[in-house]
Amino acid sequence: MFIHYIFIFILLSRCRWRGCKTAIIRHRAEAVLKIEKIFMRKLVQFLNIFLWLPLTLVPYSSVHSSEAKKFHIVTTVAPITNIVRNVGAGYIDVTGIVPDGTDSHTFEPVPSDAKILGAADIIIVNGLDLELPTVKLAEKVKKTTTPILQLGNRTLRKEDWRFDHSFPRAHGHPNPHLWPNIALAMRYAEIVRDSLIALDPQHKKGYIANTAAYLAKLQKLDNAIFDCVKSIPQNNRKLVTYHDSFAYFAPRYGMKVIAAIQPANFSEPGPREVIRIIKQINKEKVPAIFGSEVFPSKAAEQIARETGVKFIDQLSDDELPQPPDNSFIGMMTNNMVVMTEALGGNPRCMANVDTSNAIP
Ligand SMILES: [Zn+2]
DSSP, rough: HHHHHHHHHHHHHHHOOOOHHHHHHHHHHHHHHHHHOOOOOOOOHHHHHHHHHOOOHHHHHHHHHHHHEEEOOOOOOSSHHHHHHHHHHHHHTEOOSSOOOOOSOOOOOHHHHHHHHHOOOEEEEEETTTTHHHHHHHHSOOTOOOOOEHHHHHSGGGGGGGOOOSSSSGOOOOOOOOOTHHHHHHHHHHHHHHHHHHHHHGGHHHHHHHHHHHHHHHHHHHHHHHHHHHHOOGGEEEEEESSSOOOOHHHTTOOOEEEEOOOOTHHHHHHHHHHHHHHHHHHHOOSSEOTTTTTTHHHHHHHHHHHHHHEOOOOOOSOSSTTTTTTTTHHHHHHHHHHHHHHTTTTGTTTTTTOOOOOO
């Protein structure tokens, strides 16, 4: 346009007759009009960019962050799934593949689990050989970058593994039930936190805050369990359970596991074994024996009948209670109320425990 103006100026300076000047001035007027139009168009474009830009950027950034990819964590048993959910609340998606009420020791993954494991960003299991078929499948189908985090193996040194009646040393698979010991469950939460931070450092502060809040709840639970056991008469601080899930719990809280009824192959005990346990219960004078709905047992009922002790089938090592206590802490709270009451203690020991889950 600048060249256009110079051209008009030269023409005007060389014009010798009136008509010529009028024609050129008209032409100039058209040129100015054209320039005005272009200027207005540029002005509108400028306003569009600088006035609308902030308005369009704000919703874009908020939409973008709310739709940001959440990492996908795959877990196995319900207590571990629940610990991971509380540590990662708001930042991760979690899928637990062992269905509620399933015997986790004999659980075999189904074909659809291969797809779930194949899409995982981290696979978190208890380990200590609890989920061997799942770990085996995960190793085949997982992404090469996806770690398999075995919490139990990261928590205990090999020399601290416990072998007993249901998990004999000769079979080589240790007792895997670390989580009813709340000090070990707290270690699980810390290991999960560090792994999530390594995967997703952008939300480091969130994982640290979630874990701190969760550890405070676990600490309260741990203290309450100590109070429960203290309220049980000393001679009654003995456990006979069907399923052998309190092997790491008992030494922490001052209880003694007298016997676990379930044999190593997770079937029912033979007659000779039943007689041995009956003799032991009579000798130790335990007031109750405990089972769980996941493991219905005719043998445990028979032992209770013949010894005259109460049989309470309400303990749980991996099935969470229904809402509002649908959490690992809720499961342990129920266990302690049942156990404390049956052994002659004061079940109000759990009254102040917070069984709620973190809200994502
Ligand atoms: Zn178990």
